[in-house]
Amino acid sequence: MFKILEVKMKYCWTFYIILLMIASTAYSATVFVDPNSQTSPAVGKTLSISIKAKEVSDFLGFQFELNFDKTAIKMISVEEGSFLKSEGVDTLPLLSTKSGKTVLLWETTADILTDVNNAGAVTFANLRISDKGVNGTGTLIAINFEVINAKESKIEIKNAFDDPKINPVLVNSNSVEIQCDLVGGTIAQPPVCVKGDVNNDGNIRANDAILALRISAELLIPDAQQFCAADMNNDGQVRANDAIAILRKVAGLGAPDRSLFVKDIVNVRLDDTYGVAGQSITVPLKIDGSNIVAGGDISITYDSSVLRVIDVSSNPDVLMAVNTNDLGIIKIAFAGPSDDKLADIKFNIISDNASSLTIKNLELYESNLSKIKAKKIDGFFSSYEMPAKETALLQNFPNPFNPETWIPYQLKSDSEVIIKIYSATGELVRELNLGHKPAGIYISQDRSAYWDGKDKFGIPVSSGVYFYTIKTKDFSAV
Known part of the structure; x- marks a missing residue:
């Protein structure tokens, strides 16, 4: 039998998706929410998902209804995925509300989103304008929600029609249904945590700040409780400023008494260095005006075919986490007072060539968590054996x-x-x-x-x- 979904467009033409229902399964596939599970961000933050199709063959079009808890999240933006558009083929992506409004996806307005959020449901459909479908796995729809209540909830994918005997979610180029599993997603309630107690031992100490720095430098993959406790400013990430906030709490200083703003300018620089293969060199990482710096996050890139990091050392008064696990990049997170030389970076020279020493992702903070303007001055390494550009x-x-x-x-x-x-x-x-x-x-x-x-x-x-x-x-x- 057939099911015809007729969508009246405002341009006075009619769009048909024709789905042939057959008793046997033509293909096996899955339509799912990605990520399948995630912890709710704080109220006002963005939660993002994608709806994807997995292991499809000759896939030409889809239609499904998406349901979400309207008391937990609200949809703020939606865009078409790239799967059906592969190879530059045109598509007809549609969005329909429970109140009966249907628009092209890129014409979604604030009023349409209001209808969607009032219902906690929306229907999506799309058709690839081609006689050839796509194969594999890809994104159908990408959606951003805003969290209005950080609680446990579900996101469900269901048949767009009320008749349970009809399951026209996916269709191939022969108008044959691609039968599939529908897998929704879950949003977990944020863990209850004590801000600053990253190791959950009932105390807030400097070792909690060290754990926050290790998370920032990507040396530690935190569980939900650790992330919650380390994210002192609830911005959805753990950085050196969170470690500074923990140290303030340890010292009994509490929250800063003034709002955050950008002030002051310091220079962060790497010196030019020279050497020959088989030797080691030490490159100082310097901060001019370090007396106002209480911590920060710094990444440094280099050519791993020329240099190899063997050690990064710092002033013993500085709490520092250093990640050198990935060749070609050094990630540093630090907190505490420093002199003008923050660290010494020791390299082995493995080839007589040249390498830029480039400062990336630079963020510095004062003790009151104000962000500091910083100028990056990159360094350069060259082998003595390389001919100079000029005598x-x-x-x-x-x-x-x-x-x-x-x-x-x-x-x-x-x-x-x-x-x-x-x-x-x-x-x-x-x-x-x-x-x-x-x-x-x-x-x-x-x-x-x-x-x-x-x-x-x-x-x-x-x-x-x-x-x-x-x-x-x-x-x-x-």
């Missing part, structure tokens, strides 16, 4: 010096290298013949040109101003 003579260090100094330089190509040192009157004081040097960067103390502060006769020079020059096969500079 150059660099600033000596230390400067001023007594009695010795080092003169760094870099070479774009292999060359004989001679450095000459002159007095302020232009008299040649010393010539450093460095011999043949391969292209590379010579800026560390063990690679730079060394001057012991003596003239060509081995006599220490007097205090004063000196100049130096470099000469290679195709370059000279003062």
Whole structure:
């Protein structure tokens, strides 16, 4: 037998979905709510679900009714999934209310949503305008709800028709029903928790703040109680500012006495570093103006084919959680007072190449939980063995010096290298013949040109101003 769903459109045309009912099952499939189960966010927060079809073959269209607890959630937006639209095929997605209003999905208005929320029910239908269906698993509808009462409730998928003998939820390109299971979803009531008592031991201590930092750095996957207790500001995420709030509670300070706002500006930076494969380097992570910083979350990316993290150390007065489990990224969550150097990051150099050291996802907070404006200054690593972009003579260090100094330089190509040192009157004081040097960067103390502060006769020079020059096969500079 046939069931014809006739939908009158405002453009004066009629849309038919024809479903052939047969005794045997043509295909086996599931239409389900994803995620199947989730804990209700706080009142006013967004709860998102998708309605998906699983393991379908030659799938061309659908129609079903969705029911939800209107005393717990209300629908605030809906959009078509990508499954039926695959390969750029046009579709006709429809939404119908219990009051009899039917619209194209993208024409859903506030009045339509009001009708849906008053009923706690809505019907969706869609048809792929093609003679060929789609296969596999994909999203049919994506919906956002707002929580109006954080309690236990259900989201159910059911037949769009009252006749229980008819189950026209899915149809294939031959107008044959794809019989399927309908699996709804559940929303759990948020757990009862004591804010700050992350380990649920009846006390709020610094170790609870450490657990919050571990959650923020993705070192710990929290259960519902831990997440509830660690999310001090009820924003649906656990970050370093929650750990700061826990520490305030430990100290008996309570909530901040002023509203949150963005203020102050600090610089967070990584230094440029150099080395060769087989060596290790230490890159300091610095915060200029750290006296106002009480905590934060920082992610740093690097090229894992060039560098490998072996350690991240910090001031012992700082509570810090560091996640280096994923190659190419370091996740740091910290709370507590810090000096200008927040941490030392130690890498092994595994190849003579270059890597950016890029600061990502930077959030810093004051002790009253005010967010701090922060400027990111990224670093860079380059192997000494890599040819420089240009040959150059660099600033000596230390400067001023007594009695010795080092003169760094870099070479774009292999060359004989001679450095000459002159007095302020232009008299040649010393010539450093460095011999043949391969292209590379010579800026560390063990690679730079060394001057012991003596003239060509081995006599220490007097205090004063000196100049130096470099000469290679195709370059000279003062």
